[in-house]
Amino acid sequence: MMLAEVSQIEVWMLVGQLLMAVGTIGALAFMAASFNKKQNVAFKQPVTVTISEELHKVFAAKEAFDLHVAENKKDHEQIFSKLGGVERGLRGEFSTELKVVRAEMIEAGRQLAALNNNAEMLNQAMTAERSRLDREIERRREA
Numbered sequence: 001m002m003l004a005e006v007s008q009i010e011v012w013m014l015v016g017q018l019l020m021a022v023g024t025i026g027a028l029a030f031m032a033a034s035f036n037k038k039q040n041v042a043f044k045q046p047v048t049v050t051i052s053e054e055l056h057k058v059f060a061a062k063e064a065f066d067l068h069v070a071e072n073k074k075d076h077e078q079i080f081s082k083l084g085g086v087e088r089g090l091r092g093e094f095s096t097e098l099k100v101v102r103a104e105m106i107e108a109g110r111q112l113a114a115l116n117n118n119a120e121m122l123n124q125a126m127t128a129e130r131s132r133l134d135r136e137i138e139r140r141r142e143a
Contacts (some may be wrong), residue, residue: 060068
């Protein structure tokens with residue numbers, strides 16, 4: 001394609017893309033320069049820290065805080081101890097209930113087996129009776 005064949009819109013698009021590329025490169029250079037700067041913060045020495053009475057009203061003293069932590073630890077131990085007792089009790093109850101349910105299931109299985117046995121015997125008896133009736137019907141047809 002020759003330069004004479006390039007339309008005016010294409011030229012402006014090319015100029016716009018070049019401007020965007022230059023702007024992007026400039027922004028990256030600015031960011032790189034910003035990151036490399038070191039900020040020095042200097043305090044007058046010696047630094048003095050004063051604790052005012054207002055801070056004592058807002059925050060607890062170390063001794064009070066340590067006492068609070070010890071009390072919380074004791075309370076948590078008591079709570080976890082109670083939870084452990086409840087858990088052991090529930091496991092014992094669950095185990096007992098599970099044993100009862102197992103015994104009931106075993107008994108139900110025995111009863112079901114007896115019912116199946118009775119049903120099988122009734123099916124055999126019905127089959128024998130049907131065979132007898134079929135033979136009787138055949139005899140009467142032949143007679």
